[in-house]
Amino acid sequence: MENKNYQHLTRTFQRLSRFSHLSAIAGWDMFAMMPPGGSNARSEALAELGVLQHQILTDKQVGEWLRNAEQENLNDLEQANLREMARHYQQAALLPESLVEAKSLAGSRCEHAWRTQRPNNDWLGFAENLKEVVKLSREEARIRAQAKNCSPYDALLDIFEPDMTSARLDVLFGDLKSWLPELLTKAVEKQASKTLIAPQGPFPVEHQRQLGLEAMKRLGFDFNAGRLDVSAHPFCGGVPEDVRITTRYNEHDLLSALFGVIHETGHARYEQNLPRNWLGQPVSYARSTAIHESQSLFFEMQLARSDAFLQHLLPAVVAQFGPQSAFEASNFVAWNQRVKPGFIRIDADEVSYPAHVILRYEIERALIDGEIEVDDIPALWDEKMRHWLGLSTEGNYRDGCMQDIHWTDGGFGYFPSYTLGAMYAAQLMHAARNAMPDLESRIASGDFSTLFEWLRQNIWQHGSRFGTSQLIQQATGEDLNSRYFREHLTARYL
Amino acid sequence: MENKNYQHLTRTFQRLSRFSHLSAIAGWDMFAMMPPGGSNARSEALAELGVLQHQILTDKQVGEWLRNAEQENLNDLEQANLREMARHYQQAALLPESLVEAKSLAGSRCEHAWRTQRPNNDWLGFAENLKEVVKLSREEARIRAQAKNCSPYDALLDIFEPDMTSARLDVLFGDLKSWLPELLTKAVEKQASKTLIAPQGPFPVEHQRQLGLEAMKRLGFDFNAGRLDVSAHPFCGGVPEDVRITTRYNEHDLLSALFGVIHETGHARYEQNLPRNWLGQPVSYARSTAIHESQSLFFEMQLARSDAFLQHLLPAVVAQFGPQSAFEASNFVAWNQRVKPGFIRIDADEVSYPAHVILRYEIERALIDGEIEVDDIPALWDEKMRHWLGLSTEGNYRDGCMQDIHWTDGGFGYFPSYTLGAMYAAQLMHAARNAMPDLESRIASGDFSTLFEWLRQNIWQHGSRFGTSQLIQQATGEDLNSRYFREHLTARYL
Numbered sequence: 001m002e003n004k005n006y007q008h009l010t011r012t013f014q015r016l017s018r019f020s021h022l023s024a025i026a027g028w029d030m031f032a033m034m035p036p037g038g039s040n041a042r043s044e045a046l047a048e049l050g051v052l053q054h055q056i057l058t059d060k061q062v063g064e065w066l067r068n069a070e071q072e073n074l075n076d077l078e079q080a081n082l083r084e085m086a087r088h089y090q091q092a093a094l095l096p097e098s099l100v101e102a103k104s105l106a107g108s109r110c111e112h113a114w115r116t117q118r119p120n121n122d123w124l125g126f127a128e129n130l131k132e133v134v135k136l137s138r139e140e141a142r143i144r145a146q147a148k149n150c151s152p153y154d155a156l157l158d159i160f161e162p163d164m165t166s167a168r169l170d171v172l173f174g175d176l177k178s179w180l181p182e183l184l185t186k187a188v189e190k191q192a193s194k195t196l197i198a199p200q201g202p203f204p205v206e207h208q209r210q211l212g213l214e215a216m217k218r219l220g221f222d223f224n225a226g227r228l229d230v231s232a233h234p235f236c237g238g239v240p241e242d243v244r245i246t247t248r249y250n251e252h253d254l255l256s257a258l259f260g261v262i263h264e265t266g267h268a269r270y271e272q273n274l275p276r277n278w279l280g281q282p283v284s285y286a287r288s289t290a291i292h293e294s295q296s297l298f299f300e301m302q303l304a305r306s307d308a309f310l311q312h313l314l315p316a317v318v319a320q321f322g323p324q325s326a327f328e329a330s331n332f333v334a335w336n337q338r339v340k341p342g343f344i345r346i347d348a349d350e351v352s353y354p355a356h357v358i359l360r361y362e363i364e365r366a367l368i369d370g371e372i373e374v375d376d377i378p379a380l381w382d383e384k385m386r387h388w389l390g391l392s393t394e395g396n397y398r399d400g401c402m403q404d405i406h407w408t409d410g411g412f413g414y415f416p417s418y419t420l421g422a423m424y425a426a427q428l429m430h431a432a433r434n435a436m437p438d439l440e441s442r443i444a445s446g447d448f449s450t451l452f453e454w455l456r457q458n459i460w461q462h463g464s465r466f467g468t469s470q471l472i473q474q475a476t477g478e479d480l481n482s483r484y485f486r487e488h489l490t491a492r493y494l
Numbered sequence: 495m496e497n498k499n500y501q502h503l504t505r506t507f508q509r510l511s512r513f514s515h516l517s518a519i520a521g522w523d524m525f526a527m528m529p530p531g532g533s534n535a536r537s538e539a540l541a542e543l544g545v546l547q548h549q550i551l552t553d554k555q556v557g558e559w560l561r562n563a564e565q566e567n568l569n570d571l572e573q574a575n576l577r578e579m580a581r582h583y584q585q586a587a588l589l590p591e592s593l594v595e596a597k598s599l600a601g602s603r604c605e606h607a608w609r610t611q612r613p614n615n616d617w618l619g620f621a622e623n624l625k626e627v628v629k630l631s632r633e634e635a636r637i638r639a640q641a642k643n644c645s646p647y648d649a650l651l652d653i654f655e656p657d658m659t660s661a662r663l664d665v666l667f668g669d670l671k672s673w674l675p676e677l678l679t680k681a682v683e684k685q686a687s688k689t690l691i692a693p694q695g696p697f698p699v700e701h702q703r704q705l706g707l708e709a710m711k712r713l714g715f716d717f718n719a720g721r722l723d724v725s726a727h728p729f730c731g732g733v734p735e736d737v738r739i740t741t742r743y744n745e746h747d748l749l750s751a752l753f754g755v756i757h758e759t760g761h762a763r764y765e766q767n768l769p770r771n772w773l774g775q776p777v778s779y780a781r782s783t784a785i786h787e788s789q790s791l792f793f794e795m796q797l798a799r800s801d802a803f804l805q806h807l808l809p810a811v812v813a814q815f816g817p818q819s820a821f822e823a824s825n826f827v828a829w830n831q832r833v834k835p836g837f838i839r840i841d842a843d844e845v846s847y848p849a850h851v852i853l854r855y856e857i858e859r860a861l862i863d864g865e866i867e868v869d870d871i872p873a874l875w876d877e878k879m880r881h882w883l884g885l886s887t888e889g890n891y892r893d894g895c896m897q898d899i900h901w902t903d904g905g906f907g908y909f910p911s912y913t914l915g916a917m918y919a920a921q922l923m924h925a926a927r928n929a930m931p932d933l934e935s936r937i938a939s940g941d942f943s944t945l946f947e948w949l950r951q952n953i954w955q956h957g958s959r960f961g962t963s964q965l966i967q968q969a970t971g972e973d974l975n976s977r978y979f980r981e982h983l984t985a986r987y988l
């Protein structure tokens with residue numbers, strides 16, 4: 001058989017992807033469908049499958065096939081697939097099983113306790129668990145850093161963003177830091193002069209759901225290959241052939257569910273349009289968490305919060321809830337473009353959002369690289385929040401350093417993806433506009449087809465074929481920089 | 495380690511049960527949630543897991559542990575567990591993998607084509623696929639029969655009903671045949687004199703759903719460990735910790751969904767009350783398909799279609815749909831106890847149901863034992879339908895021998911479970927009444943707790959600890975016979 005080793009690998013990764021299919025669906029079910037009594041059995045079942053997947057992936061036979069396959073006669077796509085296989089193998093095989101297990105255990109414990117500690121503002125209780133998670137994450141980072149010959153934090157960053165380093169992040173985020181605080185201040189000042197009318201609820205859940213489905217339809221979600229459901233924490237799950245997005249409804253807040261659905265629709269369309277012929281192989285996976293987030297933010301921020309889209313969507317909103325003065329066009333647009341710095345990252349507008357991310361990035365990097373300890377976090381958080389947003393979180397842990405789930409199970413290195421995603425999205429929209437001079441009028445008339453075709457051609461269809469830098473250079477003609485994000489914010493908010 | 499071999503086995507079966515958990519949930523999702531586009535990927539994922547489970551179960555190491563464990567020092571429950579483990583191992587290990595695969599393939603093909611062949615009344619097309627399925631099922635039966643030293647059909651029957659043989663079935667069903675036709679004729683004659691008022695729809699789906707949930711609640715369904723959803727073909731799926739039942743709604747037929755839900759609730763309560771401490775081990779599984787069906791029929795026929803229960807439920811029906819003359823108490827009771835022989839098994843009342851089962855049993859036994867061929871089925875079907883129910887299916891394959899899904903994928907040996915279940919249910923209700931003299935008044939007042947406690951004590955909590963005969967003897971003082979089923983039908987219908 002030709003390319004025998006490579007063939008063994010594709011079979012192995014196909015098997016793994018089939019098992020991942022089952023754990024993705026069972027995982028979605030856990031958050032969207034499962035009654036509480038199923039929890040223990042489900043966790044055990046998923047853990048059992050996880051152990052099996054880890055065994056299959058890290059089998060030393062796989063390492064051998066990977067080495068031998070490098071000598072085989074592979075085309076470009078196969079080589080890209082092999083590169084991605086090797087990346088997944090190395091990431092999994094590097095850690096001793098005892099560390100994986102200890103980290104998973106400490107993470108579950110920390111996350112589980114956090115659910116009650118956060119509402120109770122119990123920093124001391126939380127810190128105790130978090131210290132164990134940090135200890136194990138540092139150990140993981142140390143091992144990965146040794147293998148990659150980089151700093152510990154960069155080794156964790158690499159899991160989520162293969163091309164990214166903290167040196168580059170410091171440049172990108174440093175640039176943001178040089179102009180964003182002023183832009184934010186000006187935007188807030190400018191908006192202070194306008195008086196806006198808030199939409200008046202209640203907005204019945206079923207109507208919100210219908211509106212969300214309508215928005216998904218207009219945004220090209222393929223309902224033959226996915227669903228919309230409800231979960232406490234919205235997410236995009238499932239598999240490319242069957243993408244499960246979720247939202248949560250608040251009868252008194254129309255827009256959080258609507259824009260949540262639009263955000264997840266961006267994630268979903270990326271998944272639904274990954275290269276079909278390669279599904280099951282690592283080269284077909286989404287490129288990275290930042291590229292994934294760039295698609296959701298492209299949909300939510302670049303597209304859906306634009307004047308043109310908001311005016312296009314407005315009749316559908318009125319059709320569900322009837323007219324009210326808040327639905328007057330200019331008020332509706334302005335309401336959806338408010339800038340209002342606050343404590344909570346997930347409620348933040350796109351102008352203040354980077355502040356939340358950069359402060360987390362600076363803290364988690366220092367934490368993993370051993371420059372600070374868990375006990376130092378609250379003071380640093382307070383200092384950075386005062387500096388960026390003029391808000392104090394002193395003693396208010398629940399709305400400060402305890403607000404996010406990410407660190408509880410050791411997801412250090414993930415936060416930068418959000419702001420990288422926002423920058424990618426702005427850069428992509430800039431390139432799309434250049435490629436399509438009539439884009440604005442198309443959007444206003446509800447014709448998104450050429451825009452989505454551009455995304456499909458430039459991002460979606462490539463999966464993980466190219467590295468992030470190459471992908472973005474091919475799509476936009478240059479590597480990631482913050483210029484287009486700045487231009488976007490300036491144009492929309494100043 | 496004490497009982498080393500037995501411990502290896504419990505760990506292996508626990509693993510298998512965790513994988514079964516995932517395939518049960520993914521299987522439920524496939525019928526209740528999945529959009530059509532997910533179908534291929536889901537089938538492949540489930541098949542991949544199925545192959546893995548088969549490999550784990552039939553590993554020759556398992557056979558060795560089973561042999562060695564027999565010498566170990568096990569208590570009663572452990573011995574019962576070991577016996578069930580051996581049963582599952584032998585059933586799986588007996589067949590060559592090529593046969594399993596060929597049968598699965600032929601079954602999928604036959605079932606898939608049947609979905610369009612049935613509406614098209616295409617017997618010739620169906621027969622061609624069915625012949626392949628029968629050929630492979632005969633081969634399976636031959637191999638199993640050799641190992642068990644029994645007839646081919648008995649070897650298939652044994653998969654579903656461990657204690658059952660066709661010799662015993664011939665006695666049990668022969669007895670039914672001696673009195674049921676006359677009872678059926680008399681019941682129809684008796685009802686012919688009454689004019690009943692049919693409930694008038696439409697019955698909005700959401701109200702039907704609320705009524706179903708209300709019935710489930712009254713029947714003790716544990717919503718912390720299960721859900722009610724919608725699927726084209728109602729079933730009870732999931733796992734004991736998280737039982738998923740489904741129904742389908744017809745706006746013009748209130749009662750089929752309601753009694754469907756009650757039927758599945760019987761299945762569900764059995765699952766939800768299997769021995770918790772042994773979950774994951776074969777001794778905790780439901781005893782057999784007939785015992786499972788005895789619980790659903792106990793709920794649906796013995797309990798829910800009784801005068802007392804129907805009158806208890808009626809106010810909840812009126813609360814959902816408002817009053818109408820069909821909801822006058824005696825009309826409502828009589829409407830739900832109608833006897834009306836027809837072509838379709840799943841629509842049959844409990845008096846004519848056994849006719850549908852016995853004719854299938856006689857045909858499938860002859861087919862597997864090689865006494866008839868596929869081409870003989872339509873004539874035999876017609877002959878038996880005329881004899882039992884006075885209905886001809888000549889040329890009407892879709893409402894005759896093509897109406898059921900069971901044979902399409904080789905599920906020969908399953909049909910007897912339905913009527914065995916009905917007989918078990920009647921015998922259990924008779925014993926329950928003897929144990930609880932005030933049962934009737936309790937039911938009328940909506941207090942089912944002692945009845946359910948009796949079922950829990952006598953059936954549910956035992957899982958597969960005892961063989962079917964022992965289980966039923968312990969519960970009722972005698973082995974299965976048709977006397978109580980006859981008494982039940984006589985009391986209700988004559």
Ligand SMILES: [Zn+2]
Binds near residue numbers: 263267293
């Ligand atoms: Zn996102």
Ligand SMILES: [Zn+2]
Binds near residue numbers: 757787
């Ligand atoms: Zn049933």
